[in-house]
Every structure is written in C-alpha cells, then in structure tokens.
Amino acid sequence: MNTTLRRLSAVIMVMFLGLMVATTYTQFLRADQLNRDPRNVRSIFREFNVARGPIVVAGQPIVESVPVDTPFGFQRVYAGGDAEKAQMYAPVTGFFSLVNGSTAVESAANSFLNGQADALWVDRLQNLLTGRKTQGSSVELTIDPAVQQAAWDALGGQRGAVVAVEPKTGRILAMVSKPSYDPNVLAVHSTGQAGQAYQDLLNAENDPLINRTIGALYPPGSTFKIVTAAAALEKGGLTPDSVIPAPVTFRLPGTSTDLPNFGGAACSPTGEQTLTDALRISCNTAFAGLAVSLGGDAIRETAEQFGFGDPFQVPMRSAVSRYPAAEGFTDDRVALSGIGQGDVTSTPLQMAMVSAAIANHGTLMQPYLIDTIRDPDLEVVQRTEPQAIRDAVSRTTADELRDMMVATVETGSGTAAQIPGVQVAGKTGTAQTAPGVAPHAWFTAFAPADDPQVAIAVIVEHGGDLAQGATGGRLAAPIARAVLQAALNR
C-alpha cells in the first residue's frame, strides 16, 4: 500500500497546488480587475474607512473627515456643516459620496486625500511598520477666502460665475458658480438619502452641479474683442492708434443681414475711429470689419495662443473653449466671431486667462487650485510651482492691449469697474444668445494695471437681475469691481 499512499500523497500535493494557484490568481493576478469591479462595494468602503485628509483654505480646513460610529468610520463634513459656506466652496471642493462618486478637488486629489498616492509610499511604509492606520494628506488650496466670499456675495441670487486668478503665478484666488449645492447632503452614509439628494440636484433647475467657471461654455461676446485686437496688433500690423472703419451698420459678407451697434448707435461721427476707441466703446461694426480683414485663421491662431482649443487642468479639466474651425468658415461667420458671437464659445476661466496673460506681459501661466499637499506629519509632499504655458502675445502687444483696456474702464463701457486710486484694465461683454432672451453680461479685468495682482472674469447669465436691460458694463462690471477690491485689500 505504500506505493499507492505515495501516489495519493502526490495527488494531494497537486490538489493543494491547485488551491495555491487559485488563491494567487485571485489575490494577485486578478486583484486589480476585481478591485475595479463596479459591484465591489469594498472599494467604496476602503475609500470611506480612512481618515481622509482635509481640504484647506488659508490655514482653515473647509472639508474634514470626522470619526463617526458607523461601519464607514468617517463622515466627510463640508464647511463644518454650514450649508451656505459649503455651497460657496462646492465648485472647488466637489463632493465625496458613497453612491455618487466624487468630483472636483475631492476627485482630482483623491489619491493624496486617501493616502494612497505613489508619492506617499514612505508614509505607508511607516504605517505598515508602526501599525498606524493610513491617514490622508491635507490639500491646501490657492483660494483666498476673502475674494471667494466677495465674489459669492457680489453675484447675489443671480446665475453666473466668477473666477479670479493671480496673473504672475496662475494661482486661482476665487472660483464661484451659482447656483451651487451643499455637498453635505451628498456625503451622507445612507445610500438611499445620498442617491435621492443626487437625483434631486440632477433634476434641479439651472444645473447646480455644474461648475460654471470651467464646466460651462458661453459666447464670450465683446470680451473676445481683446483677442481680435491682439490679432490685429500681432498679425494685422495695426497699432492702437490705427484708424479703422466704424460704420453705423456692417453688412455681413455674402448675406443681406446688417449687423448694428449696441442700441443702433453710431460709433463715430466720421464712420471710422482708432483701434483703441473701437475697443473702448466696444464698437461692433469696427470689430466685425476688422475680423474679416484679418481673416479667421489669424484670429484663431491668436485665440489658441491664449488657450482656446485646449483644456486647462486646474487640476480639474476645464471644458475646451473654441474658436471655430477653418473649414466652411465663411466671412459672415468670421465677422461675428470677431465680436465673440456666432460660433465662438468660452469658459469664464478662459476669459480670465486672456486678461491674466495680458496683465503678465503676454505670458500665459498655468492656472492652478492646489497649492501644497502635506502628509499627516505636515511635511510638504508636493508644492505646485508656477508654470508658464507660453507667451500668448509679445510684451509690446500686451502692454498696448493693457492701455486700451485701461481706457475702457476709465472712459469707455467699463466705468462701473473703476476703483478709486487704482488703475483697472477691463473689457465688457454683452453676449446675445437667442432672440428675445436676455443677453449674458460679461466682464473681464485686471488690476492694478501697472502691477497686476489679480485678473478676473465675471459672467451673469441671461441678464441676471436686470433682465433685458443688462449689459456687461452695468451688471458684470460692479461685481468685478467688488471682487478686485477684495483681492487688492488682502
């Protein structure tokens, strides 16, 4: 029987080898796939059961994980549970939800917040050796609470967005989108409640879940004239003092449609004016004609230098602002594009970056929201260094554009943005969307003009409180002024 016992022993060896292979297959070879399976609630539990790091603004946590006595162990709390303040920061923080996933910084910095980032391997090794539980890193934002608050207050009950950037670095100082939502209602641990809250927000009017500063595309209207003017200076061989045609109406080439000026007014008694004056009073006919003479390609190239055609990673990915493609782009559409209408679309962030690049002597900086990441021992794990994307325009062009924008605020359409003792450079925009619907009111600016500290873009959707009477100068410029003042006083 010893022979058969030996054979049986060999069979048992093979059986156990099979068990070892099956275990290895599941725990090693297939583990990633199983961990990613959407039916695997463990990935959610794993995410929820760590002391997730806080999101910090100016030294104060605006998002924290608080220990609770549920199987999840921790509850994510936004702005200490203050619904209004949580809404103010929601476009930046996003939410972290059991059933609805995560968004914005909660999502973009997830691996740091949950402590699983590759850069944190030393911490994890220490935890492994000391038996300490994994703790997430804290993420410090570039947001300035005073600027954020000013933007939030200035927008009031209107739908719209404000984004403020430090031109020299690309640091985002404010990012406000209205209407907003309270992430606390999405972070509850009851899957039923969280799911219902999310459905309610999805079905709510005016899309509160959308971060309008980077996630919505609008016709930029007259604010885009800065780009057209930049193309004229860089590629059209014009100077700020070049005199260009400024008729009462402009017949769109190849059509029988006449483009009027705002309110049907004449831009100049002579029917022509300098480029500076055309921008200052935001003359539509002058810029439509200028666009046609420059050609769509020249404007597109300039727009793309400013960032059109590419998303910004802040680190959330912005929607891509577009200047229309060359194909089938007829002169009548080119004329409309010159005044930011027709097929041109832009995010508020993109227009803020146009101002910021001009403020920064033509150099476009990479906009960013995350300043520093610190591990639980407050050691800096990662710090974002300012990074230039490219020179959008030459220094000369930038300075000329700056002076033209200063004139716009001093004596042009943007006087509502004036701040005593500070030279503000800005541009208004009133973007038509559909016949009979109130226009979007835009304003983009930077200040002080000689040493820019902050660049800004403001949009109020569909006329806001002023409805059909809204213009960028009347509605958006005062908001911009309030935010600029807050930024300059910090």
Added chain:
Amino acid sequence: MSALEQGAGLEPDVVEPRVRRPLRIAELWLLVLAVTAGVGAFALVGIGVHDSLPDHFWRESAALAGLALVAHVVVRVKAPFADQTILPAVVLLNGLGLAMILRIQESGARGAAGADVVRNTQWSALGVVLACLVIWFLKDHRALRKLTYTAMFSSLVLLVLPLVPGIGLRVRGAQIWISIAGFTMQPAEFVKITLVIFFAGYLVSNRDTLALAGPKVLGLQLPRIRDLGPLALVWIASLGVLVFQRDLGTSLLVFGIFVAMLYLATERFSWVLIGMVMFAGGAVVAAQAFSHVGQRMTGWLHAFDPAVFNARGGSGQLVGGLFGMANGGMVGTGWGRGFPYLVPFSFSDFIYTSLAEELGLTGMLAILMVFLIFVERGLRTAITVRDGFGKLLAGGLAFTVALQTFVVVGGVTRLIPLTGLTLPFMAQGGSSLLSNWIIAALLIVISNNARRPSALPMRGQVGQGRIVPDAGAAAEVTSPSTAATQVITPDLTQDGDR
C-alpha cells in the same frame, strides 16, 4: 545475501532499531510558536477593530496556552513517539480560526450576527479534551478494527439522522443538522471518521478479492460485478444524501473518501476510473434534476454574469468572497482592517476568504502549507505504520482532511463549484471542531505506534531473497502486526526515513 555483500549502505538483517530521539521538545517549541500566532492574532484583532486589546484578552490567551500545554503533556505521556508537527499545526489553525471569528463578531455588522467566538472557543476546548481522551485511552489504533461493523452501522445512522422527523433541522435549504435537547450538531462531520474506520476494516480484509478477481479489459483489471456492490452502495448513499439532504459537500466527501481508500487498498487504478465515471454521471444527472445543484453549477461557471450575480441563490456570495480576497492582495489589510463581514457566513463557510482579505496571499499560502503539512504527516504516518489497517486508517483520515480542505477552499476560490463544507479547524462549528480534533488525535495515536522503536527484525531485509511479483499477495493478512511484512520492492527498502 548478507549485509556485507549488499554494501555498507544497508542495514543488517536483524537490528536493534535506532531509538528515535523523542521530538517532544521540538513539538513544545512549535506549540509556543502556534500559540504565539493565535494570541498575537487575538491582540491584533482588538487593536485593529477597537485600538485596544480585546476584552478578557489575557484570560483567553492563558486558556489557549493552557489547552495546548495540556494536550502536549498528554501526548508526551501517552504517545511519546508521535509525530511532533501534528498537534502544533492543529493548534495554529484553530487559534487563527478563533481569532477570525472574534474579528467578525467584533465588527458588529448585520451579517456577523451568527459569529460566536465564546461558544466556538468552548467547542475547541471540548475538542482538545476529546482528543486527549482518545490519546489517553486508545493505546493501539488496531483496537478500532474490532469496531468495523459498528462503525458501518453508526455511519448509516448518522447519515440518516437529519432526516428523522423531530430531530432533523432544515437550515438554509440543507437538511444536515440535528437537534437533541437543545444541542445542534451536524452528524455528517462524524460520519467521516466512522466511515474511514469501516472502510479500513472492511478493505483490509477484502482487498484481495477486490483487487484480483475479475476480468482484464485493455490492460485494466476490472472488478467482478458482485464486488461492485459496496461501490454501488456508497454511490447510492452519497446520492441519497445529495437528494434528500441537499448536501453537496458531504456526498462529495463520502464518495471521495471511499474511492481513495479503495485505491489505497487494492492498488487498482480501475476503481478510481470507475468511481470518477460514476460520480461524474451522478453529478450530471443531479445538476439537471435538482435546481440547487444546477444553481451551484451556474453560479460557478457564470459567476460574474450580472444576472447570476444578482440572482437569489446566485453567485453574489461567491463573488463577494473573491472581492474580499482581491482587497487583501499580497500582504492583506491586516487583522481588523478589512471588510470580510460583507460576505454572508464570513465566519463559517467563507472563513477562508475572510482570512485571505486580512492576511493576504502570503498568509494564505502559509495556512495552506500548514494544512498540507498536517495531511502529509498523516500520510507519512500511514506509510510508516506497519499494519494494513493502520495504513488505511491513517491514509483515509489524512485524505479526509485534504479533500475537505480542497472542496472548501476550491469552492470559495472558484476552482470547483461551491459546496457547503467547513474548513477543518478554522470555520465556526462545534461538530466540525470535535470531529477534526478526533482525527488529529487518531493520527497522533497511529503515528506513536508507527514510530515506536520495535525490536522486530527489519522485515524488508529478510525478504530480499524472495521478491514476490505482487505485493498484495504477500500482504495477505492474518494478524495486524504481520501486515508490515509485505515484501516491498527493493528500492523502497532504501527509504531510510521510514
């Protein structure tokens, strides 16, 4: 042929056997390691779940150490030559199992309500006591041979008990429990032992008829039709269990034990083939005839199919276990840091995936190795022991544990279809703990006899002159003690490590 002519490497015809140095010291150290692992696991569970040592930590630890020490002393006194790894292996597995049950219970999760570490610790203690009694009173395993037909009768009674009205309990669709005076148990767990005793006794007497009588077809020695009787009987019995008690695991186990022991005894591979064909046939018919068998097959083959995953009685539990294992990865989440309680019956049927989640691949390979050591030491005992009954008994018991482990672990890792069986020594369950501790005790008793120094001549040497073509014939047994006189082929006598 004298020893000198054979060369110096062989031992003389009659020797004073080498007195094996009793390895009780080694066993003690291994026990210290095993107890340390168990106690360490207790501590880590408390720290992992509550950041403090569990309640009654020192008392529980002292109890575990005390039980191990008592068992060690009993072995030292009553079975001084026994294999030194069996007891530590069992203590290690039992300790880790208890720690995991504690961990599941401490989670307080809804699905963990059934976990009861206190009760299971009491069962473990009772298991140790039973094992000690077996070692103390069963000096010679050959005494069990007298119980051959008692064991057969007991097996049949135990198999039928759950079907008796008033005693039988239906739990989760399977009628495998009985309840007497408030005590519930799974008789099938003890059937393993009685069946192995019966098979060993029956086969050692009848192996020649089974092995040699019958026609030869295509080089395959086929048994006679009338000798197929017992095989058919067990086939029917295991199918009966499957049909009436809806217990896939036990029927597979009973059938596997029988086929393996037939093969051990007769050395005829044809029995294995016939057995496999019969089992496969039965399984195919069962899969089509009984919805729960078919459900298990579907759940195995199409586990990740959303329809199967979400179905009631579908693969949700199986896949949940796989998710847990994946979460554990290479090194595991650590005691108390995973989510094993998300899987239903994470403390019993699925304790393997629970351990896998928190101990990781490295931990599981170690645990499988401990099981393998236990089983292979049992088989080594079977090879070493001198009587045919002992060989069959030890081989059968070792294979029982191996097969049960294979069926459970293979089931939860999706190597084979899932069946309901307990992981020996680890899963929660009183019957399982008692029966497996008894198996361990029997193996210790047999190994004590196998390794006890004997003044008898070295039989293999004596028989050098007359090599008998078929070992089976020479092994015609009259008394158990001469069973070891089977003339082994010369190369086997070279095996110095008997």
